[in-house]
Amino acid sequence: MTVAVVLTPPVALLVFLLVAIGIDRVGQRIADERTGEGEFRTAYACGEDALGERLQPKYRLYHVGIGFTIVHVAVLLVATMPLSWRGLSLGIPLLSVVGLSLVALLEADRRPVTRR
CATH class of the missing domain: 1.20.58 (Methane Monooxygenase Hydroxylase; Chain G, domain 1)
Structure with missing residues (x-):
C-alpha cells in the first residue's frame, strides 16, 4: 500500500474513525464513573451531586x-x-x-x- 492511497480521504476517514472508536472503548473500560448502562452516576459538575435544584449555566x-x-x-x-x-x-x-x-x-x- 503506498502513501498516496493511505492519504486519500475515504481511507484517512476510516483510519481516524477506527482510532476514535478505540479511544472510546478504552475510555469506557477505565472510567470509574460509569455504571453498567453507560450512564454517569453523578452530575457533571466537578463530581458533585446535584441537590435536586436546576442549575443555570x-x-x-x-x-x-x-x-x-x-x-x-x-x-x-x-x-x-x-x-x-x-x-x-x-x-x-x-x-x-x-x-x-x-x-x-x-x-x-x-x-x-x-x-x-
Missing part, C-alpha cells in the same frame, strides 16, 4: 470562544489566498471585517445590556 467566556473561532476561520481563509494583487485585494477587506467583528464582540461584552 453561566457563559462567561462564550465571547472568547466565538472570538477564537472568528480568528481561526480568518487565518484559514487568508492562508489559502494566492500571493498576488488579487489575493491582497481580497485579504485586506476580509481582515478589516474580522477586526471590526472582534472589536464589536469585545465592546458588547464590556457594556451591560439594558432592557426597555
Whole structure:
C-alpha cells in the first residue's frame, strides 16, 4: 500500500474513525464513573451531586470562544489566498471585517445590556 492511497480521504476517514472508536472503548473500560448502562452516576459538575435544584449555566467566556473561532476561520481563509494583487485585494477587506467583528464582540461584552 503506498502513501498516496493511505492519504486519500475515504481511507484517512476510516483510519481516524477506527482510532476514535478505540479511544472510546478504552475510555469506557477505565472510567470509574460509569455504571453498567453507560450512564454517569453523578452530575457533571466537578463530581458533585446535584441537590435536586436546576442549575443555570453561566457563559462567561462564550465571547472568547466565538472570538477564537472568528480568528481561526480568518487565518484559514487568508492562508489559502494566492500571493498576488488579487489575493491582497481580497485579504485586506476580509481582515478589516474580522477586526471590526472582534472589536464589536469585545465592546458588547464590556457594556451591560439594558432592557426597555
